[in-house]
């Protein structure tokens with residue numbers, strides 16, 4: 001059976017929008033619990049500016065703790081070269097760099113143009129190679145399906161950016177719907193075209209459920225052959241530098257979708273729903289989404 005690999009981005013995308021600091025030991029407990037439920041990958045932190053995102057002031061403690069736990073793939077977000085340097089110094093196995101297809105979102109998010117952000121990825125690849133580091137470098141193309149500052153983002157822009165990043169050495173491309181503008185037909189078209197460019201380089205999809213189409217978009221991506229998806233425990237998330245951004249597709253509902261479509265994830269959904277209850281109790285100020293946790297699993301009668 002084909003496996004769809006799901007990554008919990010809650011500890012990064014979810015927490016970057018959270019109003020209170022989640023203590024480091026709780027973050028580590030989160031990893032332990034979701035990994036025990038079978039989640040194969042976790043984006044554990046962000047090497048961003050602690051002034052802008054104080055939630056990740058403990059990134060230098062969180063990443064090594066996650067790496068020492070083992071049993072799941074560890075990655076962290078980097079917004080710039082300084083973030084990459086911090087990740088390389090800690091021997092991060094995988095770093096996720098962000099480039100926004102929308103120039104306006106790029107300026108708001110990382111304080112530099114899309115073209116400069118693409119060029120900086122080339123510097124990061126060179127630095128990694130000079131250091132002899134083995135860190136895998138992935139790039140997420142934010143606002144791939146539209147931007148809440150400028151509106152439509154032409155598909156040709158996303159394809160050109162993907163081509164540039166691939167030629168600079170991206171080892172994974174992620175298409176991100178930062179503000180929930182995508183629809184399933186758009187997803188199918190862009191995924192097909194980016195896969196055509198990427199060849200053997202894997203494609204990941206990262207959807208937000210801002211307008212209720214997140215799971216439909218995930219299904220469309222899977223139908224095109226995507227086997228890597230981001231989702232967030234309890235549907236937490238949202239880029240603080242994109243107006244109107246809200247949570248990622250909910251991890252528990254995504255597991256349900258993937259299993260119902262006949263794929264495996266290696267995740268025990270009931271155990272994951274228990275984990276969600278624990279994490280929710282640590283973040284009383286946050287609103288958790290998700291249909292399966294509320295409705296329960298369907299009754300399975302013997303044939």
Ligand SMILES: CC(C)(COP(=O)([O-])OP(=O)([O-])OC[C@H]1O[C@@H](n2cnc3c(N)ncnc32)[C@H](O)[C@@H]1OP(=O)([O-])[O-])[C@@H](O)C(=O)NCCC(=O)NCCSC(=O)C[C@@](C)(O)CC(=O)[O-]
Nearest residue numbers: 047048049079080082083098109110111142143176178239
């Ligand atoms: C990009 C910066 C850092 C530029 O921030 P800046 O202030 O322009 O940086 P700077 O280069 O001018 O440096 C200013 C100071 O910050 C320090 N600095 C500089 N960089 C770092 C760093 N990485 N880590 C720690 N410190 C840093 C730097 O060393 C310096 O320190 P000083 O000399 O004053 O003491 C800032 O704008 C930033 O952190 N932005 C946050 C971006 C972000 O994390 N956004 C959310 C994630 S993206 C997202 O959510 C989308 C995604 C991925 O989920 C997919 C989707 O849905 O679309």
